[in-house]
Amino acid sequence: MAKRFLVTGGTGFIGAALVKRLLKDGHSVRVLDNNSRGAPRRLAEVEGAYEMVEADIRDADAVAKAMAGIDCCCHLAYVNGTEFFYTKPELVLDVAVKGMVAVLDACRAQGVGDLVLASSSEVYQTPPVVPTDESVPMLVPDPLNPRYSYGGGKIICELMAINYGRTDFDRVAIFRPHNVYGADMGWEHVLPQFVLRLKALAAAQPTGALRFPIQGDGSETRSFNYIDDFTDGVAAIIAKGEHLGIYHIGAMEEISVADVARLTARHFGRELELVPGPLQKGGTPRRCPDIAKLSALGYAPKVTLAEGLPKLAAWYDANAHLAPVKG
Incomplete structure (x- = not known):
């Protein structure tokens, strides 16, 4: 049965998908986003098929108006990107807490009884068990x-x-995504940064193995979830998820950071000489989800x-010119 959805953060990477x-x-879909980090180009192929509300998720009045007539709210609006965790933690928390309050109040005021919330694998930090359920x-x-x-903001939400x-x-x-990736996913994540760094190194050194600095020694692992698979997962939760x-x-394909770097370098037809470096404080050596619950x-x-x-x-190779210029 067709429903009316509000997607907050709908011009973000996973929101647009x-x-x-x-x-x-x-x-039918209504999108609420202030486009501070989202990009309307992500929805260009469905332009005219959805309703757009340009507003900040912390604007309680705007969120309440956007919630009117909605059957289900998918709340994804948040400040993502590892760089921002370190450089703008107060903004991350402000959007997390005030945005969640605005959404909950708006749902109650407008009689919207169905809420699907985006959380994160970051709520575990360094999980004691891998794969992690x-x-x-x-x-x-x-x-x-x-x-x-x-x-911390996701835990509060x-x-x-x-x-x-x-x-x-x-x-x-509630869904907890694990390293969702794909084209136009933003610029503050490890995979796009690997591509852009390798593009620059390959241009500067046309032949030979490229010296490629990484955090840690390369044995750290992650599992990555392609964007089309991710939307299959959200669709399953919307259809069958319990109260x-x-x-x-996510996916249970665990891969080392070293192999991720080598796989990325294949795009440029190059070999790498990995240069180990210190890990950022708070990074985790392994992350891989147990997806049995969603698989059911x-x-x-x-x-x-x-x-x-x-x-x-x-x-990212073709669109490197779109990368924001850092001051």
Whole structure:
């Protein structure tokens, strides 16, 4: 049955992908975003098919108006990007907390009983068990480390959604994405940064192995989730997710940072000489989700990193001129 969705953060990377998926599935969509980090170009192919509300998620009046007539709110608006965790922690927390309050108040005021919330794998920091399931405790190990502004904000959002959800909502479902990637995903993430750094190194050194500095020794691992697989996961949660259910969206293909770098370098036809370096404080040596809970709803990721990364690399190679100029 077709529903009316509000997607906050809908011009962001994963927000735009979700908007396109909802429209493809026959739903009507309203987007709320201030485009501070989102990009309307991500929705160019569906222009005219959705309603746009340009507003800050912290603007309670604007959020309440945007929520009118909605069946389900998908709340994704947040400040993402590892660089921002360290450089603008107060902004990360301001958007997290005030945005969550605005969404919860708007849902209650407008009678919207269905809320789907985007959380993050960062709520675990360094998980004690890998692969990690949804029952592993959430953690802020050091409140003085600005990195935890992001994970801490997500923990607050989850607690608020769950506890308001107990009495004021028909359903609150939460998803925790694990390293979602794809073309036009932003500029502050490891995969785009690898591509742009390798592009510059390859141009400066036309032949031979490229010396490529990395954080850590390269043995650190991550698992990556291609954007099309991610939207399959959200669609499964929207269709079948239970009230107060929490679900990982990801893939269980764990890969070392060294192999990620080498895989990225293939786009440029180059070999690498990896140069180890210090890890940023707060980084975790391993991250890989257990996705059994979402798999029980029919979710099955299809795109391996070897298949998806070349698409990302080609986009950033061709669109490097769009990168923001740093002051």
